[in-house]
Amino acid sequence: MLNKQGFDLWANDYDKTVQISEENNAYPFAGYKEILNTIYNEVMSQKESKVLDIGLGTGVLASKLYDHGHQIDGIDFSSKMIEIAKGKMPDANLVEWDISNGLPSEVMGNKYDFIISTYTLHHLSYQDKVSFIKQLESILKENGKVLIGDISFETHAALDSCYEDNKDYWDEDEYYFVYEELALSLEADYNVVYKQISHCGGVFIITNK
Ligand SMILES: C[S@@+](CC[C@H](N)C(=O)[O-])C[C@H]1O[C@@H](n2cnc3c(N)ncnc32)[C@H](O)[C@@H]1O
Numbered sequence: 001m002l003n004k005q006g007f008d009l010w011a012n013d014y015d016k017t018v019q020i021s022e023e024n025n026a027y028p029f030a031g032y033k034e035i036l037n038t039i040y041n042e043v044m045s046q047k048e049s050k051v052l053d054i055g056l057g058t059g060v061l062a063s064k065l066y067d068h069g070h071q072i073d074g075i076d077f078s079s080k081m082i083e084i085a086k087g088k089m090p091d092a093n094l095v096e097w098d099i100s101n102g103l104p105s106e107v108m109g110n111k112y113d114f115i116i117s118t119y120t121l122h123h124l125s126y127q128d129k130v131s132f133i134k135q136l137e138s139i140l141k142e143n144g145k146v147l148i149g150d151i152s153f154e155t156h157a158a159l160d161s162c163y164e165d166n167k168d169y170w171d172e173d174e175y176y177f178v179y180e181e182l183a184l185s186l187e188a189d190y191n192v193v194y195k196q197i198s199h200c201g202g203v204f205i206i207t208n209k
Pocket residue numbers: 004007054055056057058059060075076077078081097098099100117118119120123
């Protein structure tokens with residue numbers, strides 16, 4: 001798994017690497033554009049909302065929302081990624097922070113219309129993902145939405161099948177979302193809707209019950 005330094009080194013080539021995988025409809029980034037677009041359209045359904053992007057990277061998605069007047073806060077542990085994102089969004093509040101330590105003090109006390117995260121939470125173990133998503137409730141407006149786009153599968157069987165097809169490139173250190181598992185862990189307090197977008201990616205829409 002890449003650490004902070006690994007992402008710093010990847011930052012300048014990140015958008016290009018994603019584009020190649022996306023264009024070849026290949027694991028891990030097949031469906032990337034449509035996944036980001038799905039989240040973009042969801043946020044754009046409101047005017048000038050307050051958005052937190054977790055693991056915003058180079059700001060591909062956040063900067064488009066910023067350009068349309070949404071207020072952007074962002075978190076990323078790579079200073080290089082933050083630097084690139086800041087270049088696109090000079091007025092955004094971007095915090096360098098490792099989410100394996102939970103949420104940074106800079107965002108506590110805020111209330112967001114949307115908390116978005118793309119291709120980042122697979123760096124957390126399954127249990128840490130669930131705890132982290134539950135923490136988001138404290139900074140989400142009552143009718144707010146958590147929108148997660150990532151490498152993900154409807155069922156364990158679908159994940160296993162993707163693994164069989166991509167054994168040679170599979171990243172064993174990443175923990176991919178499985179809808180049936182996540183829905184079970186969150187169903188007591190949250191509504192979880194899932195859209196499978198490509199053979200290895202999809203979007204979760206999580207709202208409070
Ligand atoms: C694959 S990139 C995704 C970037 C962007 N969201 C996108 O969709 O293109 C993952 C991002 O998450 C950040 N990241 C990974 N683990 C993190 C952690 N533990 N805390 C904060 N940021 C992290 C990386 O620095 C990187 O910018």
